[in-house]
Amino acid sequence: MTGPPGTARDAAGPAASGRGRLRRWRDQAVALGWLVVVWNLLWGDINWANLVGGLLAGGAVLVFFPLPAVSFGGRLRPRALLVFAGHFAAELVSASLHVARIAVQPGYRPRGAIIGVQLRVPTDLNLALTAEAVSLVPGTLILEVDRDSGTLYLHVLDTHRPADLDVARERTRILERRIVRAVGSTAELRRLETDSTERETRP
Known part of the structure; x- marks a missing residue:
């Protein structure tokens, strides 16, 4: 009853x-x-x-x-978090040495550029974490965040060829992928992997 x-x-x-x-x-x-x-x-x-x-x-x-x-709808993955921290620390050292070399090189004038990078997981938390991580890397600076389209606009130091811009965009997407793998939800991970597969199979 x-x-x-x-x-x-x-x-x-x-x-x-x-x-x-x-x-x-x-x-x-x-x-x-x-x-x-x-x-x-x-x-x-x-x-x-x-x-x-x-x-x-x-x-x-x-x-x-x-x-x-x-x-926060994701989950903390300690192993992926350690991977992110290790790669991020290495990138900080590499970028710092690069900026230091530019600063002391006589007569060298670096060229900057502004690029837009559309994130694959455009949640507020992922936008904030990725923007903060990108801003901490010497030589890059977040200028604006478009919440509606999930796009980061950043200034990149020392770009001389179109290929340098592609490298900067790919570096930001790799950083986003490591963040999502460290703290993202299962659905966000699935979306990330689906987008990566589509990029690899695209002609």
């Missing part, structure tokens, strides 16, 4: 509300963590003072300037 139909809904109501509240707290904690990371990157040094200052500044931003809710 079963109870009235409304009984199950009433019983599920508090549980669903609790899960929603827990999800909101989790999203706020993730946002606060990223704000602390950005704060320390801006200062260029990680110490207790900057960590506390980042927590206070991030908390103030979340309280007084609440951002639109961006729910």
Whole structure:
């Protein structure tokens, strides 16, 4: 014998509300963590003072300037995250040496260019993470983010041939792929692999 139909809904109501509240707290904690990371990157040094200052500044931003809710629907993959971190660190060193060589080379005038790169997973979180990662690489700077089309517009240093622009676009897409593999959802991974397969089979 079963109870009235409304009984199950009433019983599920508090549980669903609790899960929603827990999800909101989790999203706020993730946002606060990223704000602390950005704060320390801006200062260029990680110490207790900057960590506390980042927590206070991030908390103030979340309280007084609440951002639109961006729910994290992916999953953290430690192995892919380590792969991303290793390649990203190597790219930072390589780009830093390249920019340093340009700075000290007598009489050398690098040419810059502005390019647009349409991401394959145009979610708000992926746009933000990819844009932040690209901006941290010396020699590249994000100028604008088109949320509707999922396109990043960036300034690239030292480009002399059309092939250099293609290399810069492909470097950004590789960075996006590593980020999605590290923290993306199953659907985002599937979309990424489908797009890669289509590019390989395209004449």
